[in-house]
Amino acid sequence: MKVLVIGSGPIVIGQAAEFDYAGTQACKSLKEEGHEVVLINSNPATIMTDPGVADRLYIEPLNVDFCERVIARERPDALLPTLGGQTGLNLATQLSDEGILEKYNVRLLGTPLTAIRKAEDREQFRSLMREIKEPVPESWIIQTEDELQAILDIVPYPCIIRPAYTLGGTGGGIADNKETLWETGRKGLKLSMRSQIMVERSLLGWKEVEYEVIRDNKGNTITVCNMENLDPMGVHTGDSIVVAPSQTLSDLEYHILRTASLKIINALGIEGGCNVQLAVNPESFDYYIIEVNPRVSRSSALASKATGYPIARVAAKIAVGLTLDQIENQVTGTTKACFEPALDYCVVKLPRFPFDKFASGDRTLFTQMKATGEVMAIDRSFEAALVKALRGLEVKTKDLSHPKFPPMDDEELALAVKIPTDERLWAVAEALRRGWTIQRVNGLSRIDPWFLHKIMKILNGEVETSPTAYKMVDTCAGEFESATPYYYATNEIESDFVSS
Amino acid sequence: MTGYQEILTDPSYAGQIVTLTYPLVGNYGINDDDLESDRVQPTGFVVREACDAPSNWRSVNTLDGWMGEMGITGIQGIDTRSLTKRIRSGGVTMGAIGDDLDELHHVLEQAKAYDETDFVGKVSTKAPYKWGATGKESVESPDPENRVRLVVIDCGLKFNILRRFWRAGSRPIVLPCTVTAEEVLAWRPDGVLLSPGPGDPRRLEGVVSTVQGLLGKVPIFGICLGNQLLCHAVGGETYKLKFGHRGSNHPVQDLRTGKVTITSQNHGYAVDAASLKGTGAEVTQLNLNDGTVEGISIPDARASSIQYHPEAAPGPWDSRPYFDEFIAQIRSGK
Numbered sequence: 001m002k003v004l005v006i007g008s009g010p011i012v013i014g015q016a017a018e019f020d021y022a023g024t025q026a027c028k029s030l031k032e033e034g035h036e037v038v039l040i041n042s043n044p045a046t047i048m049t050d051p052g053v054a055d056r057l058y059i060e061p062l063n064v065d066f067c068e069r070v071i072a073r074e075r076p077d078a079l080l081p082t083l084g085g086q087t088g089l090n091l092a093t094q095l096s097d098e099g100i101l102e103k104y105n106v107r108l109l110g111t112p113l114t115a116i117r118k119a120e121d122r123e124q125f126r127s128l129m130r131e132i133k134e135p136v137p138e139s140w141i142i143q144t145e146d147e148l149q150a151i152l153d154i155v156p157y158p159c160i161i162r163p164a165y166t167l168g169g170t171g172g173g174i175a176d177n178k179e180t181l182w183e184t185g186r187k188g189l190k191l192s193m194r195s196q197i198m199v200e201r202s203l204l205g206w207k208e209v210e211y212e213v214i215r216d217n218k219g220n221t222i223t224v225c226n227m228e229n230l231d232p233m234g235v236h237t238g239d240s241i242v243v244a245p246s247q248t249l250s251d252l253e254y255h256i257l258r259t260a261s262l263k264i265i266n267a268l269g270i271e272g273g274c275n276v277q278l279a280v281n282p283e284s285f286d287y288y289i290i291e292v293n294p295r296v297s298r299s300s301a302l303a304s305k306a307t308g309y310p311i312a313r314v315a316a317k318i319a320v321g322l323t324l325d326q327i328e329n330q331v332t333g334t335t336k337a338c339f340e341p342a343l344d345y346c347v348v349k350l351p352r353f354p355f356d357k358f359a360s361g362d363r364t365l366f367t368q369m370k371a372t373g374e375v376m377a378i379d380r381s382f383e384a385a386l387v388k389a390l391r392g393l394e395v396k397t398k399d400l401s402h403p404k405f406p407p408m409d410d411e412e413l414a415l416a417v418k419i420p421t422d423e424r425l426w427a428v429a430e431a432l433r434r435g436w437t438i439q440r441v442n443g444l445s446r447i448d449p450w451f452l453h454k455i456m457k458i459l460n461g462e463v464e465t466s467p468t469a470y471k472m473v474d475t476c477a478g479e480f481e482s483a484t485p486y487y488y489a490t491n492e493i494e495s496d497f498v499s500s
Numbered sequence: 501m502t503g504y505q506e507i508l509t510d511p512s513y514a515g516q517i518v519t520l521t522y523p524l525v526g527n528y529g530i531n532d533d534d535l536e537s538d539r540v541q542p543t544g545f546v547v548r549e550a551c552d553a554p555s556n557w558r559s560v561n562t563l564d565g566w567m568g569e570m571g572i573t574g575i576q577g578i579d580t581r582s583l584t585k586r587i588r589s590g591g592v593t594m595g596a597i598g599d600d601l602d603e604l605h606h607v608l609e610q611a612k613a614y615d616e617t618d619f620v621g622k623v624s625t626k627a628p629y630k631w632g633a634t635g636k637e638s639v640e641s642p643d644p645e646n647r648v649r650l651v652v653i654d655c656g657l658k659f660n661i662l663r664r665f666w667r668a669g670s671r672p673i674v675l676p677c678t679v680t681a682e683e684v685l686a687w688r689p690d691g692v693l694l695s696p697g698p699g700d701p702r703r704l705e706g707v708v709s710t711v712q713g714l715l716g717k718v719p720i721f722g723i724c725l726g727n728q729l730l731c732h733a734v735g736g737e738t739y740k741l742k743f744g745h746r747g748s749n750h751p752v753q754d755l756r757t758g759k760v761t762i763t764s765q766n767h768g769y770a771v772d773a774a775s776l777k778g779t780g781a782e783v784t785q786l787n788l789n790d791g792t793v794e795g796i797s798i799p800d801a802r803a804s805s806i807q808y809h810p811e812a813a814p815g816p817w818d819s820r821p822y823f824d825e826f827i828a829q830i831r832s833g834k
Contacts, residue, residue: 247524248527248528248556249502250528250534251502251503251534251813251814252534254501255817259817282557325758335788336751336789338751338788339750339788340748340749340762340816342521342749343501344581380549381523381524381549449553450551450554477522478581478585479588479747480789481588492579492582493579494579494581494582496585
């Protein structure tokens with residue numbers, strides 16, 4: 001089969017090159033199955049446009065016009081749209097809407113467009129959630145300025161504004177009052193591809209948890225991993241400090257949320273990877289479904305690297321009709337892709353912000369992603385992983401001290417702990433250094449006390465972080481012998497070796 | 501990566517030292533609800549790091565504080581990945597926890613092999629009881645109407661099995677593992693459940709002969725050890741796995757539908773598929789990783805069993821429909 005893959009396009013603020021990673025994996029995966037891959041991508045500075053990744057390569061603008069020309073010339077049998085991020089998905093939607101796919105008899109692979117629409121169109125998604133009895137926060141879909149005007153007095157403040165069909169939440173924000181809602185809402189309407197925004201109840205302070213899930217066309221479903229955001233709800237997950245797996249959820253809570261996530265991908269009929277974001281009340285079993293990304297996303301790239309499970313590779317194989325039990329787990333070589341990775345380490349992701357280049361930029365973080373990259377570190381403890389990630393961030397601060405915060409008085413510091421910015425972690429560390437109680441810092445930042453205790457341990461020098469051994473990321477926590485050259489350094493007794 | 505409280509109260513771990521591969525244990529503390537039996541069951545617990553400042557809204561104690569109260573020995577600071585790999589290559593092994601190597605060697609030399617101890621007799625309930633909406637009830641308590649009477653032969657039950665069966669519409673009546681077939685039938689059961697439990701199924705001749713006395717007379721369902729007992733009851737064989745199936749991520753394929761389910765597992769012995777030939781029992785489910793038997797069925801006797809834990813706790817809920825299906829099957833009289 002000849003398959004057209006839409007590439008990741010330009011790297012922009014709000015993306016972390018994850019779609020290049022996913023797309024490259026997908027192209028290789030399709031070729032493994034004997035398919036011919038035609039790639040169209042506007043960005044020649046990506047890995048996927050390197051020689052040998054695709055069979056045929058077009059460096060052309062990612063728009064309907066050029067895509068149609070490539071289709072007319074190459075006459076592919078099928079199009080795989082779910083691996084190029086939102087850009088690819090939007091383009092595929094347009095190609096389908098304008099009848100181009102039908103005209104050239106190109107079959108769409110992977111998750112059907114109807115399912116993607118159901119996940120991305122707020123109204124359709126909410127009605128599906130109501131149908132399957134999964135809770136979504138109270139919200140309003142707005143398509144015109146008149147409709148926006150009408151809700152200004154009804155909405156509970158603070159509320160969140162999310163434009164539909166945009167990348168990285170561009171044009172979104174939080175409004176504390178009518179004026180801000182009016183302003184941000186109007187901007188969002190302009191930026192949304194479909195002139196649609198959602199205004200919803202704010203869940204500021206709730207835990208934010210994500211599940212990376214995969215489903216095949218036979219209905220087999222698995223969870224690749226879950227992740228917990230250190231920054232509570234209110235900060236875009238791309239801008240949040242994230243740990244994998246979740247640290248403060250009990251088994252019962254973990255599986256309530258896992259079950260909900262799997263129920264959702266089954267109801268949507270996803271064929272491939274999917275990301276489910278949930279808000280979790282830190283004081284009860286209550287939760288809300290926040291968002292579903294019906295495709296390989298930034299989070300799936302992170303989950304992939306965090307677990308060793310190649311989500312894009314597996315998703316591409318599912319798209320061409322294989323089922324999870326037929327796909328080999330490349331890492332162990334002896335087991336199947338139909339299992340759930342077990343982690344025997346802790347993963348910490350730190351976002352990398354461009355404020356060193358945009359010194360006058362607004363450093364406040366909210367629902368619109370500002371990070372341009374991320375650092376991921378693996379270690380046997382949270383403390384060691386965080387310290388390692390800090391060193392890898394390539395910013396002036398190499399640890400938890402930042403010259404900006406010691407001179408601040410307590411009032412200023414309290415504000416720096418309360419309002420999320422790219423520097424909040426260092427403000428939190430300074431507050432703990434000043435002897436502020438965990439309770440006080442938690443009250444201001446709503447960061448879970450578990451993380452604060454760990455940060456305290458780093459400050460107290462309680463954690464040995466200099467590596468003495470190398471351990472393997474093997475997807476199965478040592479249960480099966482593996483032969484993958486993916487290691488992390490850690491302070492442990494014994495190293496893993498692969499016999500060659 | 502979660503579920504340590506459930507693991508520590510699971511009777512199938514009786515007499516064992518348990519180690520967890522995930523290095524950070526005790527993060528969400530200990531709560532009053534997630535208990536799978538009345539006490540801590542393993543004899544020892546080995547972790548990389550026990551959390552001293554847990555955080556969760558239901559937490560009432562730290563892992564260390566609770567284990568101390570329960571009188572169970574634990575050790576932290578161990579390279580548990582290295583230990584896991586030793587178990588993987590050398591198989592499960594006898595172990596001891598302490599700080600004097602000579603003494604530990606001595607203790608291990610004196611200790612009886614794991615397979616020589618009757619752990620089922622130790623963990624099984626001594627007296628019959630019933631299960632209701634709020635937990636254990638005395639055997640005299642009246643039975644609500646329209647509930648399927650389910651006699652459970654307790655070889656090491658987890659509470660969540662009873663909770664799930666109650667929810668599915670049954671009235672569990674739990675009897676000790678020493679019960680005879682006649683005694684079971686005297687309770688007029690609509691169905692019988694063979695529970696999970698610790699140790700080698702070959703030791704349990706008494707329970708096996710009880711099952712033989714029940715086969716064909718009443719629908720039988722088995723979970724984990726119950727799967728192995730059903731296998732022995734029809735004349736099949738079981739064997740010891742090198743390092744068993746533990747944890748919450750085992751893929752099981754149903755041979756009738758091809759569908760794969762992610763399951764929670766905890767067993768060191770497995771059913772020998774070849775030994776089932778000519779017994780009337782057939783293999784219905786297989787482990788996708790290693791091809792071992794995960795479920796058998798004896799259609800003529802209305803008996804079936806599974807090797808994994810549909811009640812989860814800890815683990816995924818994907819096979820929860822089993823409870824409803826089982827009760828529906830009894831109700832339909834098929």
